[in-house]
Amino acid sequence: MSESSESPLVLVHRTPTLTYMDDHLSRNFRLLKTYASPDPLPVFLSRHAASVTAFVNIGRLKIDAELLSHLPSLQLLVCTSVGTDHVDLAECKRLGIAVTNAGDAFSDDVADCAVGLLISVLRLISVGDRYVRSGKWAKPGEFQLGTKVSGKRVGIIGMGTIGSRIAKRLEPFGCIISYNARTQKQSIPYRYYSDVLSLAADNDVLVLCCSLTDQTRHVVNREVMESLGKEGVIINVGRGELIDEKEMVKCLVEGVIGGAGLDVFEKEPQVPEELFGLDNVVLSPHAAVATPGALESVAQVAIANLKAFFSNQPLVSPVRLG
Amino acid sequence: MSESSESPLVLVHRTPTLTYMDDHLSRNFRLLKTYASPDPLPVFLSRHAASVTAFVNIGRLKIDAELLSHLPSLQLLVCTSVGTDHVDLAECKRLGIAVTNAGDAFSDDVADCAVGLLISVLRLISVGDRYVRSGKWAKPGEFQLGTKVSGKRVGIIGMGTIGSRIAKRLEPFGCIISYNARTQKQSIPYRYYSDVLSLAADNDVLVLCCSLTDQTRHVVNREVMESLGKEGVIINVGRGELIDEKEMVKCLVEGVIGGAGLDVFEKEPQVPEELFGLDNVVLSPHAAVATPGALESVAQVAIANLKAFFSNQPLVSPVRLG
Numbered sequence: 131m132s133e134s135s136e137s138p139l140v141l142v143h144r145t146p147t148l149t150y151m152d153d154h155l156s157r158n159f160r161l162l163k164t165y166a167s168p169d170p171l172p173v174f175l176s177r178h179a180a181s182v183t184a185f186v187n188i189g190r191l192k193i194d195a196e197l198l199s200h201l202p203s204l205q206l207l208v209c210t211s212v213g214t215d216h217v218d219l220a221e222c223k224r225l226g227i228a229v230t231n232a233g234d235a236f237s238d239d240v241a242d243c244a245v246g247l248l249i250s251v252l253r254l255i256s257v258g259d260r261y262v263r264s265g266k267w268a269k270p271g272e273f274q275l276g277t278k279v280s281g282k283r284v285g286i287i288g289m290g291t292i293g294s295r296i297a298k299r300l301e302p303f304g305c306i307i308s309y310n311a312r313t314q315k316q317s318i319p320y321r322y323y324s325d326v327l328s329l330a331a332d333n334d335v336l337v338l339c340c341s342l343t344d345q346t347r348h349v350v351n352r353e354v355m356e357s358l359g360k361e362g363v364i365i366n367v368g369r370g371e372l373i374d375e376k377e378m379v380k381c382l383v384e385g386v387i388g389g390a391g392l393d394v395f396e397k398e399p400q401v402p403e404e405l406f407g408l409d410n411v412v413l414s415p416h417a418a419v420a421t422p423g424a425l426e427s428v429a430q431v432a433i434a435n436l437k438a439f440f441s442n443q444p445l446v447s448p449v450r451l452g
Numbered sequence: 453m454s455e456s457s458e459s460p461l462v463l464v465h466r467t468p469t470l471t472y473m474d475d476h477l478s479r480n481f482r483l484l485k486t487y488a489s490p491d492p493l494p495v496f497l498s499r500h501a502a503s504v505t506a507f508v509n510i511g512r513l514k515i516d517a518e519l520l521s522h523l524p525s526l527q528l529l530v531c532t533s534v535g536t537d538h539v540d541l542a543e544c545k546r547l548g549i550a551v552t553n554a555g556d557a558f559s560d561d562v563a564d565c566a567v568g569l570l571i572s573v574l575r576l577i578s579v580g581d582r583y584v585r586s587g588k589w590a591k592p593g594e595f596q597l598g599t600k601v602s603g604k605r606v607g608i609i610g611m612g613t614i615g616s617r618i619a620k621r622l623e624p625f626g627c628i629i630s631y632n633a634r635t636q637k638q639s640i641p642y643r644y645y646s647d648v649l650s651l652a653a654d655n656d657v658l659v660l661c662c663s664l665t666d667q668t669r670h671v672v673n674r675e676v677m678e679s680l681g682k683e684g685v686i687i688n689v690g691r692g693e694l695i696d697e698k699e700m701v702k703c704l705v706e707g708v709i710g711g712a713g714l715d716v717f718e719k720e721p722q723v724p725e726e727l728f729g730l731d732n733v734v735l736s737p738h739a740a741v742a743t744p745g746a747l748e749s750v751a752q753v754a755i756a757n758l759k760a761f762f763s764n765q766p767l768v769s770p771v772r773l774g
Contacts, residue, residue, distance in 0.1 A: 147594040238602035246571030262735035267721040272469040278745040280560035399589040413584035423600040
């Protein structure tokens with residue numbers, strides 16, 4: 131019997147392009163691959179996965195009660211994202227299934243991207259790039275002025291690892307940081323706002339990097355955007371559903387807010403086409419985590435969680451199940 | 453006699469679009485405006501400016517011995533840029549003309565822009581924006597991965613106010629900073645390289661923010677780019693002539709270097725068209741200083757220099773004349 135046949139069995143689901151964990155997983159575990167079968171997923175799971183205890187969900191496949199009903203032996207669900215809004219955590223809790231996420235693997239890259247989007251929106255970097263490439267600069271004319279980044283008041287919604295790394299990066303820009311979170315954090319030196327409306331009223335930029343939950347869905351609605359005001363800018367590196375996207379599009383078109391840098395969208399990869407012609411937005415294809423370094427890190431975190439599970443050690447990045 | 457007719461006379465030259473100092477200047481001085489006359493500049497100067505002692509050059513009009521020969525009474529040349537490579541400083545020194553520049557007025561904005569370009573190049577922010585706007589994301593396909601910003605080794609050429617502010621901003625990204633400058637600065641904690649070739653060899657990113665002088669013209673040549681290497685990225689917020697642009701275009705096309713974020717060009721507003729189709733470059737129309745805040749600041753600095761001059765006080769931002 132080969133060594134690999136003795137290693138634990140892990141169920142793996144991924145989209146065709148998310149291949150970055152294949153080598154890591156196959157070196158460490160025997161794999162039951164949903165994507166290698168032509169069967170519809172529920173059929174595949176019912177036929178082959180009844181005894182599976184660990185499941186790696188690479189990407190954002192919705193994990194609900196119906197899907198979990200096909201996995202009666204499941205004890206561990208390993209997610210490769212930071213957010214677990216695609217998972218019915220209450221059902222996992224009820225069934226005694228532990229859930230892990232990407233932990234800290236993406237924090238630096240998401241924070242970097244948030245700052246990049248912020249500067250790009252305020253200082254018109256993508257607009258300027260299009261302007262030069264169009265050949266317009268060579269003709270008489272004037273490029274519009276951007277907006278100063280240094281000294282801006284930045285309100286961060288969600289002061290976890292990503293939020294605090296964004297804040298840390300913006301400090302030497304002379305930005306004045308404040309934040310909203312479920313609860314005030316004693317270790318965080320920035321001003322805390324218990325409500326988002328006041329946070330919006332007192333800031334020039336809102337950065338969204340909180341979890342998507344029932345409480346945070348559409349946390350940025352029309353009223354918050356009106357409170358942020360016509361010079362105000364929104365940066366979203368969390369989830370599209372944190373913003374009432376339909377209202378946001380109107381607010382951007384009507385000048386109710388000044389601009390937006392968006393890595394995520396409500397129905398991605400569908401993006402409202404009204405945004406395509408706007409110069410006050412920077413659009414990003416959910417790429418805040420998309421670096422080789424981050425993918426390597428999340429693969430390591432996933433493997434570490436699986437190894438911990440199979441050796442009865444504490445999980446590396448468990449998700450709080452409420 | 454009205455108060456304004458008693459205020460000192462100042463010669464002003466500007467391009468049609470650079471109107472941002474008009475109010476400031478006219479509130480404080482009587483103005484002799486080159487741009488209000490249809491006469492060719494030398495003719496205008498010879499006819500009207502023989503007694504002028506102070507000259508504000510808004511923009512980058514070349515100030516050479518020939519032009520200065522029409523201004524026999526000149527004692528102060530106020531420039532609105534940080535770099536004074538458009539001024540024959542040696543001739544000013546010989547003629548006893550003091551020169552001032554924008555001082556610190558642009559430092560934050562240029563530093564902000566440099567960091568924005570750096571993130572935009574490495575994390576493909578402008579590329580991603582084009583990708584989403586083109587509608588390609590909605591179709592099956594995969595957006596390319598960017599490169600991690602956090603932890604990059606960044607070599608800064610020119611460690612003046614702008615360079616040190618860029619360094620300060622990149623520190624919380626975990627970037628490892630080193631620099632090249634005319635001389636090692638005792639107050640700067642980063643590693644000093646006396647030669648650019650070694651700086652390039654030891655870094656992932658080169659940021660150019662030094663003055664353009666005979667010593668720094670083409671400081672980044674083919675050899676330096678080969679030393680930087682195929683993953684290496686150049687950010688230029690200094691002057692186009694700091695880089696051998698023709699060789700840079702070749703290096704970008706051939707993959708000798710990895711990418712570039714360019715706010716300045718050798719023959720701007722002409723930009724080499726070979727760059728327009730490249731995804732590894734971000735092009736910016738010399739806009740690193742283009743915010744209302746920066747223009748307000750430089751106007752204040754210019755006025756302060758003029759007031760100091762007319763009241764025999766020390767100048768606010770004198771340029772070293774060698």
